[in-house]
Amino acid sequence: MTLNWIDTTTLSFNALLLLERVQLTWLPGWLPEAALGTALHANPAVAWFMRHKCPEIAGWVDDVLARSAPAADAAAVRAAETAVLARLTDLLTYALDPAAYDAQPFLTWDSAELTGLTDFSGKRVLDIGAGTGRLALAVAARAAVVFAVEPVANLRTYLTAKARRLGFDNVYAVDGLVTAIPFPDGFADVTMGGHVFGDAPEAEFAELRRVTRPGGMVILCPGNNDQDNDIHSFLVAQGCAWGRFEEPGDGVKRKYWCV
Missing domain, CATH: 3.40.50.150 (Vaccinia Virus protein VP39)
Known part of the structure; x- marks a missing residue:
C-alpha cells in the first residue's frame, strides 16, 4: 500500500540522523542512489553519521557519493532530499510521530x-x-x-x-x-x-x-x-x-x- 502516514515534503534531511543502526543496514538497494548522492553532498553531516553509526554501509555511502556530483542549486538539492525522504516514510514516522502510525x-x-x-x-x-x-x-x-x-x-x-x-x-x-x-x-x-x-x-x-x-x-x-x-x-x-x-x-x- 502507498504510505502517507506523514508529510515527508516538510521534513529536514537531518531527520535521517534519527535512524537506528539496524535501519541503516536496510538502505542499500532501497533508496534512489542518484538522489541520495546529491543529498549527501549537500548534507555531509548525514553522510558522516551513516558511515559511523553503521560501518557496514560505509563503503556503499562512499560509492554513492563517488558516483554523484553536488547539485547546481538549492532547488535541485531539495528535490533530491525529498525523493529520499519519500522512500523512508515508515521509518521516519516511527522516529518522529509514532502516534501517526498507531492511528492507521x-x-x-x-x-x-x-x-x-x-x-x-x-x-x-x-x-x-x-x-x-x-x-x-x-x-x-x-x-x-x-x-x-x-x-x-x-x-x-x-x-x-x-x-x-x-x-x-x-x-x-x-x-x-x-x-x-x-x-x-x-x-x-x-x-x-x-x-x-x-x-x-x-x-x-x-x-x-x-x-x-x-x-x-x-x-x-x-x-x-x-x-x-x-x-x-x-x-x-x-x-x-x-x-x-x-x-x-x-x-x-x-x-x-x-x-
Missing part, C-alpha cells in the same frame, strides 16, 4: 483474531517487532507479563507510555530483532509477531521457536498477505495452521499459529 486504519482489526487463538491467561508472552503495541496491548489484560521486543527506541518509548496510560504495569519494551531475540531458550509460553516475518524465514522461525517453551505457541498475526507464496508454503511446512482475516483499508491477511 489497518491496525484496527478485531483483536479476537489474536486472542481467540489461545488462552493468554497467566502466560509469559513475547511480542516480536512490537511497534506501537498492537499485539502486546491486545493480550496484556490476560497475560501475566508481556515483553515487547522492538528495535526502534522511539517506538519502545511510545509503547511503554501507552501501556502505562492504559493501566498495564506488566508490559515491558526491550530492544531486539526477530533474528536476535534477547531471551533464553524456552522462555515464553507464547511468542507472537505481526508484520515482522518473511525477510529470512528459516532464521526467523528458528529464533521464534528457540525462545518458546516446548508445548508453547508461536503466532504470526498477520504473518502474510493472502497469497499462496513462499512464506505461506514455508510456514505450512513447519506445521502451522492458518486462517484469514481483514485488515481495514489493506485487505485480507493470513495469520499462522503452531505449537
Whole structure:
C-alpha cells in the first residue's frame, strides 16, 4: 500500500540522523542512489553519521557519493532530499510521530483474531517487532507479563507510555530483532509477531521457536498477505495452521499459529 502516514515534503534531511543502526543496514538497494548522492553532498553531516553509526554501509555511502556530483542549486538539492525522504516514510514516522502510525486504519482489526487463538491467561508472552503495541496491548489484560521486543527506541518509548496510560504495569519494551531475540531458550509460553516475518524465514522461525517453551505457541498475526507464496508454503511446512482475516483499508491477511 502507498504510505502517507506523514508529510515527508516538510521534513529536514537531518531527520535521517534519527535512524537506528539496524535501519541503516536496510538502505542499500532501497533508496534512489542518484538522489541520495546529491543529498549527501549537500548534507555531509548525514553522510558522516551513516558511515559511523553503521560501518557496514560505509563503503556503499562512499560509492554513492563517488558516483554523484553536488547539485547546481538549492532547488535541485531539495528535490533530491525529498525523493529520499519519500522512500523512508515508515521509518521516519516511527522516529518522529509514532502516534501517526498507531492511528492507521489497518491496525484496527478485531483483536479476537489474536486472542481467540489461545488462552493468554497467566502466560509469559513475547511480542516480536512490537511497534506501537498492537499485539502486546491486545493480550496484556490476560497475560501475566508481556515483553515487547522492538528495535526502534522511539517506538519502545511510545509503547511503554501507552501501556502505562492504559493501566498495564506488566508490559515491558526491550530492544531486539526477530533474528536476535534477547531471551533464553524456552522462555515464553507464547511468542507472537505481526508484520515482522518473511525477510529470512528459516532464521526467523528458528529464533521464534528457540525462545518458546516446548508445548508453547508461536503466532504470526498477520504473518502474510493472502497469497499462496513462499512464506505461506514455508510456514505450512513447519506445521502451522492458518486462517484469514481483514485488515481495514489493506485487505485480507493470513495469520499462522503452531505449537
